[in-house]
Amino acid sequence: MSQTVNDRRPSSLQGATLPKWSPYAIAAGSIALGLGISAAAGLDSKIQWGLMAAVFFVAASYGIAAKVEGKRQAKDRVATSLVWVAFLLAVIPLVSLIWETVKRGVKVLDVYFLTHSMGLVTDTEPGGGIYHAILGTLEQVGIATVISVPIGILTAIYLVEYGRGRLAQAVTFFVDVMTGIPSIVAGLFVLSFWIIILDMGYSGFAGAMALTILMLPVIVRSTEEMLKLVPNELREASLALGVPKWRTITKVVLPTSIGGITTGVMLAIARITGETAPVLLLVWGSTFINTDPFDGPQASLPMYIYQQYANSGGSGAAYDRAWAAALTLIAFVMILNLAARGIARWKAPKTGR
Amino acid sequence: MAKRIDVSGLSAYYSSFRAIEDISMAIEPRSVTAFIGPSGCGKSTFLRTLNRMHEVTPGGRVEGKVMLDDENLYGAGIDPVSVRREVGMVFQRPNPFPTMSVFDNVAAGLRLNGSYKKSELGDIVEKSLKGANLWNEVKDRLNKPGSGLSGGQQQRLCIARAIAVEPKVLLMDEPCSALDPISTLAIEDLIGELKERFTIVIVTHNMQQAARVSDRTAFFNLSAVGQPGKLIEIDDTERIFSNPSVQATEDYISGRFG
Amino acid sequence: MDISTKKSDAPPPVSPPSETEQKRAARGVTRPGDRVFLGLSRGSGIFLLVIMAAIAAFLTYRSVIAISKDESNFLTTFEWNPTAVPPSFGIAVLVYGTVISSIIAMVIAVPIAVGIALFITHYAPRRLGGPLSYVIDLLAAVPSIVYGLWGALVLAPQLIGLFGWLDDYFGWTGILDWQGGAPRSLFTVGILLAIMILPIITSVSREVFRQAPQMHQEAALALGATRWEVIRMSVLPFGRSGVISASMLGLGRALGETMAVATVLSPSFEINASLLDPGGGTFAQNIASKFSEASEMGRDALIASGLVLFVITLLVNGGARMIIARRAEYSGANA
Numbered sequence: 034m035s036q037t038v039n040d041r042r043p044s045s046l047q048g049a050t051l052p053k054w055s056p057y058a059i060a061a062g063s064i065a066l067g068l069g070i071s072a073a074a075g076l077d078s079k080i081q082w083g084l085m086a087a088v089f090f091v092a093a094s095y096g097i098a099a100k101v102e103g104k105r106q107a108k109d110r111v112a113t114s115l116v117w118v119a120f121l122l123a124v125i126p127l128v129s130l131i132w133e134t135v136k137r138g139v140k141v142l143d144v145y146f147l148t149h150s151m152g153l154v155t156d157t158e159p160g161g162g163i164y165h166a167i168l169g170t171l172e173q174v175g176i177a178t179v180i181s182v183p184i185g186i187l188t189a190i191y192l193v194e195y196g197r198g199r200l201a202q203a204v205t206f207f208v209d210v211m212t213g214i215p216s217i218v219a220g221l222f223v224l225s226f227w228i229i230i231l232d233m234g235y236s237g238f239a240g241a242m243a244l245t246i247l248m249l250p251v252i253v254r255s256t257e258e259m260l261k262l263v264p265n266e267l268r269e270a271s272l273a274l275g276v277p278k279w280r281t282i283t284k285v286v287l288p289t290s291i292g293g294i295t296t297g298v299m300l301a302i303a304r305i306t307g308e309t310a311p312v313l314l315l316v317w318g319s320t321f322i323n324t325d326p327f328d329g330p331q332a333s334l335p336m337y338i339y340q341q342y343a344n345s346g347g348s349g350a351a352y353d354r355a356w357a358a359a360l361t362l363i364a365f366v367m368i369l370n371l372a373a374r375g376i377a378r379w380k381a382p383k384t385g386r
Numbered sequence: 387m388a389k390r391i392d393v394s395g396l397s398a399y400y401s402s403f404r405a406i407e408d409i410s411m412a413i414e415p416r417s418v419t420a421f422i423g424p425s426g427c428g429k430s431t432f433l434r435t436l437n438r439m440h441e442v443t444p445g446g447r448v449e450g451k452v453m454l455d456d457e458n459l460y461g462a463g464i465d466p467v468s469v470r471r472e473v474g475m476v477f478q479r480p481n482p483f484p485t486m487s488v489f490d491n492v493a494a495g496l497r498l499n500g501s502y503k504k505s506e507l508g509d510i511v512e513k514s515l516k517g518a519n520l521w522n523e524v525k526d527r528l529n530k531p532g533s534g535l536s537g538g539q540q541q542r543l544c545i546a547r548a549i550a551v552e553p554k555v556l557l558m559d560e561p562c563s564a565l566d567p568i569s570t571l572a573i574e575d576l577i578g579e580l581k582e583r584f585t586i587v588i589v590t591h592n593m594q595q596a597a598r599v600s601d602r603t604a605f606f607n608l609s610a611v612g613q614p615g616k617l618i619e620i621d622d623t624e625r626i627f628s629n630p631s632v633q634a635t636e637d638y639i640s641g642r643f644g
Numbered sequence: 645m646d647i648s649t650k651k652s653d654a655p656p657p658v659s660p661p662s663e664t665e666q667k668r669a670a671r672g673v674t675r676p677g678d679r680v681f682l683g684l685s686r687g688s689g690i691f692l693l694v695i696m697a698a699i700a701a702f703l704t705y706r707s708v709i710a711i712s713k714d715e716s717n718f719l720t721t722f723e724w725n726p727t728a729v730p731p732s733f734g735i736a737v738l739v740y741g742t743v744i745s746s747i748i749a750m751v752i753a754v755p756i757a758v759g760i761a762l763f764i765t766h767y768a769p770r771r772l773g774g775p776l777s778y779v780i781d782l783l784a785a786v787p788s789i790v791y792g793l794w795g796a797l798v799l800a801p802q803l804i805g806l807f808g809w810l811d812d813y814f815g816w817t818g819i820l821d822w823q824g825g826a827p828r829s830l831f832t833v834g835i836l837l838a839i840m841i842l843p844i845i846t847s848v849s850r851e852v853f854r855q856a857p858q859m860h861q862e863a864a865l866a867l868g869a870t871r872w873e874v875i876r877m878s879v880l881p882f883g884r885s886g887v888i889s890a891s892m893l894g895l896g897r898a899l900g901e902t903m904a905v906a907t908v909l910s911p912s913f914e915i916n917a918s919l920l921d922p923g924g925g926t927f928a929q930n931i932a933s934k935f936s937e938a939s940e941m942g943r944d945a946l947i948a949s950g951l952v953l954f955v956i957t958l959l960v961n962g963g964a965r966m967i968i969a970r971r972a973e974y975s976g977a978n979a
Contacts, residue, residue: 046457046468081805105498105870106467112872116767119759120776123846126839127783130794184688191685204689206965207696213893213961214954215900217928218699221950225702229943246695253692279681307787310902310932335789339903342793352797359790370785374778442865444770471868481859485881494877495867544863551867 051101056114059097063089083125087118131363138360141353147361150332151320156341159350163358165322169331173237173316174306176326177244182298185252192253193260194282211250219246220311228315235317237326240333243311248301255297259290292376299373303366309335334362388415388585389455389472389554391436396450397614398428398435400443405431407614409450411604413555418577418586420596420623423606424638428615429589432606433557436587437473438466454554471499474553478560480540482532482547488515489528491543495551510550518546519576538569545576549584556580558588562595574599593639597627605635703951710944718948724913724934726945733945735952737913741830741924742953745905746898748834748919749841754891756838757845764846765853766875777850784843792907795836796828800908803827803835807920822920828910831919833926836904841894848893852886853879885967892964896957902928927953 067086094114099107146162154161188208192201223243227233263286271281287294317330318340338358345351391413398406406428413419421429434440435448438459452459459469482491492511496502502510511528515521520542524535532543541561548556558577562570577599580586590596596603604620619632630636711718713731721734760780764773804827811822860878869877906929909922916923925933931946938946 046454046459046464046472050463050465080802081809084806105873109870109872112875113767116759116763119756120763120768122756123760123780123783123839123842126799127779127786129798130786130790133794133798134790184691187685187688188692191682191689195682195685196689200686200689204692207693209965210958210961211692211696213896213900213957214699215902215928215957217900217902217931218703218950218954218957221931221947222699222702224943225706225947226698229706229940230702246699249692249695277675277678279675279677282681303785307789309787309789310928313903313932314935335787335903338789338793339907342796342907355793359793362787363790366785366787367782370782437866439862439866442862467868467870469868470866475862475866477859477862477866479859481857481863483860483863483877483881494864498867498869498873547863547867 051098055097056094056110059093059114060090063087063093087122090114091118134356134360134363137353137356140357142357142360146354146357150322151337152322154320156344156351157346157348159353161354163334163337163354163361165319166332166334166337166358167361168322168324169237169316169319169326170306170334172324172326172331173241173244173312173333174302176238176241177248177305178298178302180241181245181248181252181301185249186256186294188249188253189256189260190282190286192257194278194286208250208253211246212254214246215310216243216247216308217310217314219243220314222246223311224314234328235315235330236328237316237323237331237333239315240312240331241326243315244305244308247308247311248305251301251304252297255300256290256294259293259297260286262293263289292379296373296377299369299376303369303373306369307335307362307366309333309339312336313339334358334365338362388583390415391555391585391587392451392453393436394451394453396432396435396448396452398431398440399445399447399449401445401447404614406435406606407616409617411617411620413585413587414602415585416581416583417601418581418588418599419620420600420603421587421589421606422591422593422596422603422638423615423618424608425591426611426615427606427608429604429606430559431615433559433587433589436555436557437475438469439475441466471495471551472553473555473557474548474551476541476544476548476556476558476561479564480537480544482535482540482543484531484533486532487529488524488532488535488543491532492546492550494547499551511546514546514550515543517549517580518542519572519579520546536569538565538572541565541569541573542576545573545580549580553584555585555587558586560589560591563591570595593627597623603627605630605632605638607634607638699954703947703954706944707948707951710941710948713941714945722913722915724930724945726942727939731941731945735927735949737915737924738927738930738949740915741909741911741929742899742926742956744919744924745830745833745837745926746895748831749837749898750891750895752835752838753841753845753894754887757842757890757894758849758887760842760846761849761853762875762879764850766871766879777847780843780846783839784847788840788901789903789907791836791840792904795832795904795908799836800827800832803832807831810920818917819919821918823918825922826910827920828908829916829918829920829922830909830924833905833909834919836908837898837901840901840904841897844897845887845890845894848890849883849887852883852890856882885970889964889967892960892967896961896964899926899960900928900953900957901926902932905929906932 064086066089067082070085071082091111091114095107095111098110102110141159147167148164149162150165151161152165188204192205195201196204220243223239223246227239227242228235233239267285267289268281271285272278276284312333313336316333316336318336319330319332323329323331338355341351341355341358345355393412394410396406396409397404409432421433423429431440436452436459440446440448448460450460454472458464483494486494489511492514493507496507496510512521515524520539523539524543532540535543545561562573565573574595577586577588588600600623602620603623603626605618605626606615607618608615618634619626619630621630626635627639630639710726714733715730716723716732716734718734720736721732722736724733724737725731726733764776764780768776807822807827810820814820815822856879860882861874864874864877905926909925909929911925911929911933912923913925914923927949931950934942934946
């Protein structure tokens, strides 16, 4: 019995192992082979030789390891190389996207671009800027933030501090559902009731309402997480001193978690700033400066990108403006993201974990 | 089957912190060796260096030699994966794979090492479960999840899983600390039977347990918190518990500290 | 001092307060401040529910108007002419385009996302894990319109070579036949969507893999498992439902993505057997592209298609959340 088991096993602990540098060597070889074949066959697409190199890499890892180390080790190596390939595949588009946006965006991005509108510039000629679009975006996002932050935080407080029973369950469920609403559907909703049924015109405020719907669940979720991190001992300590519950929440719970809540709000702002679809349906777009978000069409930064791209007729000037606006938008969103995470790390509540 | 372990000059580190320092000892085949000592003295760390599990912990690093018969586990070209097949391990908390049935749990290690015929696999599983004194309790529910068993049964299932691959050495890291007294007794009886076939090393906090099950006992201690743990002495269990040669051992055993 | 004397003066409790008393004490919101605050926060929660109900109600209302005027079958018609007399429009092409582009996106994104999640949790050097997660999260922060711009002007031209190659070797299948037009087909959209939903699938899977119990991984290691075998035995079974729900969350995003699709796809209202040739459209893209020229009837028709999209994403997201919730209970019971 034990004899049969024994026979299957290598007699020694010593396993033939590939040297540590072998994955790098295989990777270099695969890339060279991919490039070589591409050059020979006259393929100029980077995607093609990249994919070829990846396939060679995985295949070679398996073949070589199977020969030297055995099947199990070979499988392990294939898994490792696949995981590496997956990671690289994901990084490449990110790098390309940032790189292209910066490279093509800096062409026309200057102070003039940031401080002028498209008022007297047609789509195909150079010049003009994004001042009106920045203004519109700031106003629309600002209004959405002002509406959704108090409602969102209060809802989260309800769920964490008061919520028991059916109502809380329903709210929790629908917050999850709301997180998944496509932005275009939020836009259609405001369209149907504000513009079609109430017969109000296109305006920045209409767009802000749709953005509110998108922003609310994000704020509720993140605030909820932060409030849950506040240790119960703090609440009990305050209640035990005879402090009423609402004072406990406003004076103890909220200040403790304010860093995390701020982070959540900033991430939510970053998310809706880039929303194009609802703005497209509700704000309509304009090439002029309109400072009043409650009256008449406005512009917005993401919509500006889309319109420059779509109305360009393939012209270089409009593409340049689209890239410059995209760079501005990405910079804004990334800075918000970085700042939010900075605050999160700096103000993180010191719990056990 | 069972193999002898010879440790010489072994130190283990967590990043830059040295957890155990310069340990040398011999562990006899077909016997039970118990490690005792206060918490944090590095006995579990030392145990994990014996099947190269220590280096799985981030920052874990080992210096020194561990000879399994005539092969150094830390020698050049040694594959840690094959080391762990030779030196099995049972953990503090029973950890059967939750998504696998009782049968699959026992067969898990075998399936890694090659293909077996169904009947062959069934034989080995039965033999291992019998070896772990669990067969009669689970033979009617081999296809039920392993996590449905009681704590003591789960631990014996883990022992069955470990012995199914016929290791040379079996390491046990406080195998009874999460169990009730009756399950503990069952495991202790089992250890007594298993030592006929394996070299067994057991870490325990329970000195009666060490006295009951082991042939030899090693006492570990550390001079202060933050200092590395050291081997104070290793001797026949009877001698350690009646007439140890080091005062600290006697203090610890008689409950004067630790 | 004060407290201690009070304590000693108090009579010893004869019996513990009854359950109803305890409940009353816990609920007892008597102070005006407390009542106002509870009212405000509960009101906010109710407001949220009202919004959800309103979305469903208004969309349904306009949709009913639109569909009642539709001369052809709303579900099976292959054209979109809401302004014709009589109006005739249907979502068949949109269903096709949305489903196909989402399937392509999922097929590409799910394996890669699982790979990245494993890379971060089990393969990358520990010090790299944090920054890497961060890089992936940044992918999620890029606005979809920028993805669209990049997809149309950078990605699409790069795909010409790949399309040609696919046509050369797999053109005979019909599905991968390519007439040589601009590479702005459902296939391109699928690739772009895959890039866009990678971060969400990755981050949810990553959290699940990270929670995989150490003790089961050690059990596998101690049996002499390689790293891949450890993952197969103890990490993947543990994380399977998490990966499924993560994928469904990603699917929800892909279904509803508007601007990136509208920018990249050259839509047409006919179905093309080949994925590489232009053809088809998606719900969201169709709304964005047709909206600016739509009459009132046209807007209602678009709203009707939006309602269908809304229902589909609700089902997908609801399913994902249910799997997550069940998993939470399961792991809680075993903790």
